[in-house]
Amino acid sequence: xxxxxxxxxxxxxxxxxxxxxxxxxxxxxxxxxxxxxxxxxxxxxxxxxxxxxxxxxxxxxxxxxxxxxxxxxxxxxxxxxxxxxxxxxxxxxxxxxxxxxxxxxxxxxxxxxxxxxxxxxxxxxxxxxxxxxxxxxxxxxxxxxxxxxxxxxxxxxxxxxxxxxxxxxxxxxxxxxxxxxxxxxxxxxxxxxxxxxxxxxxxxxxxxxxxxxxxxxxxxxxxxxxxxxxxxxxxxxxxxxxxxxxxxxxxxxxxxx
Amino acid sequence: xxxxxxxxxxxxxxxxxxxxxxxxxxxxxxxxxxxxxxxxxxxxxxxxxxxxxxxxxxxxxxxxxxxxxxxxxxxxxxxxxxxxxxxxxxxxxxxxxxxxxxxxxxxxxxxxxxxxxxxxxxxxxxxxxxxxxxxxxxxxxxxxxxxxxxxxxxxxxxxxxxxxxxxxxxxxxxxxxxxxxxxxxxxxxxxxxxxxxxxxxxxxxxxxxxxxxxxxxxxxxxxxxxxxxxxxxxxxxxxxxxxxxxxxxxxx
Ligand SMILES: Nc1ncnc2c1ncn2[C@@H]1O[C@H](COP(=O)(O)OP(=O)(O)OP(=O)(O)O)[C@@H](O)[C@H]1O
Ligand SMILES: [Mg+2]
Numbered sequence: 372x373x374x375x376x377x378x379x380x381x382x383x384x385x386x387x388x389x390x391x392x393x394x395x396x397x398x399x400x401x402x403x404x405x406x407x408x409x410x411x412x413x414x415x416x417x418x419x420x421x422x423x424x425x426x427x428x429x430x431x432x433x434x435x436x437x438x439x440x441x442x443x444x445x446x447x448x449x450x451x452x453x454x455x456x457x458x459x460x461x462x463x464x465x466x467x468x469x470x471x472x473x474x475x476x477x478x479x480x481x482x483x484x485x486x487x488x489x490x491x492x493x494x495x496x497x498x499x500x501x502x503x504x505x506x507x508x509x510x511x512x513x514x515x516x517x518x519x520x521x522x523x524x525x526x527x528x529x530x531x532x533x534x535x536x537x538x539x540x541x542x543x544x545x546x547x548x549x550x551x552x553x554x555x556x557x558x559x560x561x562x563x564x565x566x567x568x569x570x571x572x573x574x575x576x577x578x579x580x581x582x583x584x585x586x587x588x589x590x591x592x593x594x595x596x597x598x599x600x601x602x603x604x605x606x607x608x609x610x611x612x613x614x615x616x617x618x619x620x621x622x623x624x625x626x627x628x
Numbered sequence: 629x630x631x632x633x634x635x636x637x638x639x640x641x642x643x644x645x646x647x648x649x650x651x652x653x654x655x656x657x658x659x660x661x662x663x664x665x666x667x668x669x670x671x672x673x674x675x676x677x678x679x680x681x682x683x684x685x686x687x688x689x690x691x692x693x694x695x696x697x698x699x700x701x702x703x704x705x706x707x708x709x710x711x712x713x714x715x716x717x718x719x720x721x722x723x724x725x726x727x728x729x730x731x732x733x734x735x736x737x738x739x740x741x742x743x744x745x746x747x748x749x750x751x752x753x754x755x756x757x758x759x760x761x762x763x764x765x766x767x768x769x770x771x772x773x774x775x776x777x778x779x780x781x782x783x784x785x786x787x788x789x790x791x792x793x794x795x796x797x798x799x800x801x802x803x804x805x806x807x808x809x810x811x812x813x814x815x816x817x818x819x820x821x822x823x824x825x826x827x828x829x830x831x832x833x834x835x836x837x838x839x840x841x842x843x844x845x846x847x848x849x850x851x852x853x854x855x856x857x858x859x860x861x862x863x864x865x866x867x868x869x870x871x872x873x874x875x876x877x878x879x880x
Contacts, residue, residue, distance in 0.1 A: 490720075498716040501678050506730045506778075507705040509698065 394589050397511065401519050401585070404512035411517055418521035422483045423528060429478050434533040437470055438462055438540025445541075446549055455551060459559030462541035467564065467572045471534040473620055476526060476579035480612040484587035487518055488608035491591025492601035500592070515588045519581065526580030527573045534572065571627045578623060583612040629654040629818045630675055630786070635684035637670060644670050646842030647684070652820060652835075657812050659821045659829045661864065662839035663873065668822045669713055671839060672788050675820060676708050677701050688786070706734060709779035713790040713822075715771040717763040723750070723774050724759035730782040749777040754803055769796045776804065780811060787811060789821040793828050801828065808832045826865050830854070838864065840873075 445461040491514060494500050503510045538560060545551045587608040594604040630652040637645040644667040652658045662668050673679040674686050677693045686693045688704060696704060717726050725732070727749050728742035737745070747759050753773040763771060772795055779787060792808065793801035805828050811817045812832075823829050829836055830850045837847040838861050846853065846861045856862060863871030 494718075497719075498712050498714055499718055501673070502710075502712060502716040502718070504678060505676055505705060505708060505710040506733065507702040508729075508733055509702065 393593065394585075397515070397589050397592065398585060400511040401515055404509065404516040405520070407512075411513065414513070414517040415520055418517045419525050421486070422479060422521050423525040426475075426479050426482050426529065427532070429482065430475050430529055430533055431536055433474055433478060434466075434471075434536035435540040435543075437474060438466060438537030438542075439544045441465055441470075441537070442541035442544040442549075446545060446551075456555050456559055458545050458551070459538075459541065459556040460563035462545075463538055463560040463564045464568060466534045466537035466541075467568045468624070469572075469620075471530045471537065472526070472572050472575040472579060473616060475529040475533045476576065476583060476616045477613055479522075479526060479529065479580075480583045480587070480609055480616065483522075484583045484612050485605050485609050487584065487587040488591040488594075488605045489601055491515075491588055492594035492604040495592060495594045496597050496600060510592075515584075515592065518588055519584045522580035522584030523577055524580070526583075527576040530572055530576040534569075571624070574627060575620065575623050578619065579616050582615050582619065586612045586615060629656075629689060630820070631687040632671075632674065633685045633687070635671075635674055635681045635686065637667075637674065637679060637682055643842060645674075645681075648839070648842070648844055650837060650844055650847075652818060654818055655812065655816050656834045657808070657819045657821065657832055658835045658837060659823060659833035660837050660839055661823065661826070661829055663864070664824075666839050667842060668839055669790055672710075672790055672820060672822055675788060676705060676710055706730075706782070707785045708788065709782060709784035709786070710788040711772070711775045711779040711790055711792055713794075715763075715768075715775035717771055717774055717778070719763045721762075722759065723755075723761050723763065723766070726763065726774060727759075727777045727781050729778065734782070745781065746777070749781050750774070752780070752807060753777045754800060769800065772796065773800075773804070776807070783815060785816075785818060787817050787819040789819065789823075791822055791824065793823065793825050801825065802831075805831050826867070840864075 441462045442458055445458040446455055449455050449457055449461075491500075494514070500510045500514075503513060542553070542556055545556050546553045590604040590608040590611065594600045596603070630650075632648050632650045635645050635648045636643075648671060650658070650660075650671075660668050660671060670679060674681055675688065677686070677696075680694065689707070691700075691704065693701065693704075718729065721729075724743050724746040727746035731737055731742045731745060732739075743759065750756070750759060753776045755770060755773055755777070758766065758770065758774070763774065766774065772792070776789075776792060779789070787808075789808065793804050796804060808819065808821065809832055812819060821829075821832060833850050835847060836850055836853045837844050838853075839845075840860055846856060846858055848856070853861065853865065859872050863873050869875065
């Protein structure tokens with residue numbers, strides 16, 4: 372009976388375990404690719420533009436409205452016990468520690484992560500990845516390493532932008548619309564914000580950047596089953612990356628306090 | 629130069645290769661024929677190490693592929709050029725970068741020199757003025773020829789052609805046959821070609837081998853194959869629907 376049960380669990384876990392194994396091997400191959408120059412600078416720059424610049428408009432709009440709504444809600448809440456002066460701190464803390472990295476990661480996953488999975492998936496099913504191999508080119512190094520590195524670098528950069536724009540959005544609502552003094556908002560922002568907060572936010576951003584590129588590339592790289600498979604890989608990349616970002620965010624927050 | 633020994637390969641339940649043995653001497657042109665879905669493309673992918681046999685060995689240049697690490701395999705692959713059945717062009721880059729991909733990766737030539745070579749190779753396959761187009765702007769036959777230009781761009785010692793003439797008009801198909809012959813005569817290329825086109829097979833082959841039910845059932849010079857008494861081979865080369873080869877699901 373117990374053996375049956377263990378067998379059942381074993382069968383149930385076979386696919387995920389196999390997937391995890393392949394994922395770890397892919398990660399290892401990526402690290403090996405990074406450790407071994409030369410780097411394909413042109414490709415890395417192209418991917419950085421793809422991730423960073425193309426996501427910028429959406430990130431900007433999200434950041435400014437998030438900052439604004441935070442300020443609005445903070446103001447409404449704090450007013451009840453006469454602490455309107457703290458709105459700036461709330462906006463600054465939530466943006467740098469939490470919303471900056473998480474929101475930019477989710478947006479970039481939806482755009483760039485989906486695009487990566489679709490592009491690599493198409494290359495897989497149309498044998499372009501095989502063709503790379505026949506041309507003596509390591510596809511992990513050629514395709515995944517540049518995407519991984521640019522995710523790792525661009526997400527912190529986008530997070531900084533999100534933080535700043537979010538804080539400015541909060542400023543606009545608190546100062547321009549609600550008429551609090553500009554000095555008290557800025558004081559509340561600066562006095563509460565510590566280097567630690569920014570460090571936590573950027574560490575998260577690096578982790579998210581690495582996670583979404585790896586997951587999306589993994590999904591694309593191991594696509595099978597034609598156009599339908601590419602669709603599945605793309606959806607899977609977005610769902611898995613988003614879940615990973617949101618779940619790991621909690622644990623990173625707990626560990627990095 | 630190339631030797632497959634008792635190669636077996638299955639995909640899940642589907643046993644595709646069931647003990648294929650094939651020898652290709654240096655400078656020889658071997659043509660593999662066989663029905664659709666018989667595993668010809670799978671066979672070709674084993675020669676360049678894209679697929680690994682479940683059982684058996686693949687030997688190229690007296691090296692067993694399974695003994696090579698990744699770098700060794702990549703070094704060996706620099707001797708190869710491969711034309712994919714589906715062309716497999718990189719659709720993120722223009723035609724000339726496709727053709728010059730190997731040169732870009734493995735030589736120190738400048739972009740303008742690479743483009744010049746690419747244009748010259750494209751000319752060899754009968755394509756003029758397409759170098760700046762994207763692959764999505766080409767017809768199927770043009771894509772095939774770009775794939776062919778990419779395969780020969782590095783002047784490899786071994787060429788693997790997967791259905792080089794499929795999808796081409798008869799005149800262009802013959803021009804491609806001539807090109808394959810020229811590659812062998814002038815550059816002493818060793819080649820394995822897959823084709824359904826018997827006319828092309830007779831023209832370019834030193835040896836024709838037929839893959840059937842996962843094994844090579846016959847192999848010989850074009851003359852020997854043409855006059856073979858083997859009913860299976862006869863049916864195939866004469867292109868008859870009735871005979872010992874059973875076409876599942878086709879009612880007649
Ligand atoms: N990557 C793969 N995964 C699973 N099955 C595969 C794979 N590649 C090929 N097969 C199976 O192997 C068999 C042989 O395929 P292959 O492409 O070698 O046929 P072929 O002889 O080249 O046919 P055609 O003349 O139509 O190109 C088919 O049944 C196919 O479904
Ligand atoms: Mg085929």
